[in-house]
Amino acid sequence: MSPNRSERRDAAENRQRILDSALRLFEQHGVEQVSMNQIAIEAQIGPGTLYRRYRNKGELCLELMKENIILLFEQIEEYLNLNRAESASERLKGVLALFLRFREKKAQLLKGVEESASAGRTKSRTQSPIYHELHQLFVGLFDEMAASAAEPSRLNGVFAADILLTALSSDSYSFQRDVRGHTPETILEQLCLTFIPSP
Amino acid sequence: MSPNRSERRDAAENRQRILDSALRLFEQHGVEQVSMNQIAIEAQIGPGTLYRRYRNKGELCLELMKENIILLFEQIEEYLNLNRAESASERLKGVLALFLRFREKKAQLLKGVEESASAGRTKSRTQSPIYHELHQLFVGLFDEMAASAAEPSRLNGVFAADILLTALSSDSYSFQRDVRGHTPETILEQLCLTFIPSP
DNA sequence: ATATTAAACGGAGACGTCTCCGTTTGTCAA
C-alpha cells in the first residue's frame, strides 16, 4: 500500500519481511506451531521489534487476513443489498453462510486471533473488529425479526447476537466440525434452527 | 479421605500442602494471578512435583472444587426428582438456575479450569467432567422437549446442548456479566428465551 | 534388619510470551 505518510523506510521493509516470514512459516508448520520468536528470527529482527509492531500473534494473524476480511464484508453488504426483500431470518441465514465459508478458509488464522485475544488482558469478543461488526449486523437482523414477529418476545437482540457469535468462535465451531463430525452445512442448519423461532 | 490403598505417606502430605497453599494463594491474590511456581514454592516442593500431580492449573482448580461439584450434581438430582411432573422446559430452567448459582460462587476456579483446558492440547469442552455431565443432562431435556413438541424439529439435542454449554462458559458468561451488565437472573431469562421454543 | 523397587521428588533447562531500555538510524529542518 502507499507509504502511510510517516512510516520509515526501514520500518516498512521490516513490516514486509515480518508478513512474508509469518506467512511462509504458517503455511509450512501451521499457525499454532509457529512462535513469535521463530517469526522474528526468520524475519531477521529482534523479538522486541516484532512485538513493537504486533502486540501478539493474534494481531499478526489479523493483519494477514485484513484483505480477506474486507472482502468478506463487501460480500455481505452486496448480498444484503441484493436481498433486501427477503425476510430477516432468510438474510441472517445468508450472512451466516457467507461467514461460515470465510471461517472455513481462514480457520487457522482465525483461531490464532482468538487465542491471543483471550490470553491478553481484555476479554476477547468485542476485541476483534470482525466480531464487532458481525455483532452489529446480527443485532439488526434479530431486532428486525422480533419486530415482525406475531407475538413480541422479551429476547434481547444483543444477547442473541452474543450467543450466536460465541457459537461461531473457533473453539465451538472446530468442536462441532472435528468432534461432532458436522459439516458447515449441517452446522448452518442447526444454528438456524436454534436461533430462528419456529418457521 | 481414606489413604487410597497406595498413596505414599509423603505424597499424601505433599498433596495436602499443595491444596492448602493453592487455596490460600488463590484467596489472597485471585486464581489468575497465581502461578504454578508460586504454589510450588509456597508448598515447599519442586515444580516437577507439582506438575506430576496436576498436569496444569486447571486440574488443580478442579480438585479444589471437587466437593462443590458433587454437591451441585446432588442438588440437581434432587431437584429433578422433586419435579418429575414439570415440563422439560421448566426443568431445564431449574437446572440452569442451579448451575448459574454454582457458577457465580466458583467463577474464578471455573475460569481457571477452562483456561488451562483450552490451552492444553485437547480442545476443552468435553474435557471437564462438569460439562460432560451437564451436557448429557441437557441433551436428555432437549430431546424430551422435542418429543413433546407439536411439530417435530430437525434441531439436534446434542447440538443445542453444545451451544448452551458454550454460552455458559466463563468467557461468555463473564462477558454478559461484566460487559453487558446482566445479572444472573436476566441471563437465565435470556437463555431460556433463546433455547426454549416459544411458549 | 536388609535388600529391592517403584513411586515420588526436585531442579535444571527448553521454550514461550512479552517488556524494558540503552543504542542506532531515518528524516527533516536549518
Place this chain on the structure above:
DNA sequence: TTGACAAACGGAGACGTCTCCGTTTAATAT
C-alpha cells in the same frame, strides 16, 4: 551538509508453563 529528534531497533531478561532425568525414599518382600 549537518544537527537534533523521534521512531525503530534488538536483545537481555523477567516470568510462565511444562518436561526430563538423575536421585531419594517409602513400602514391601526376604
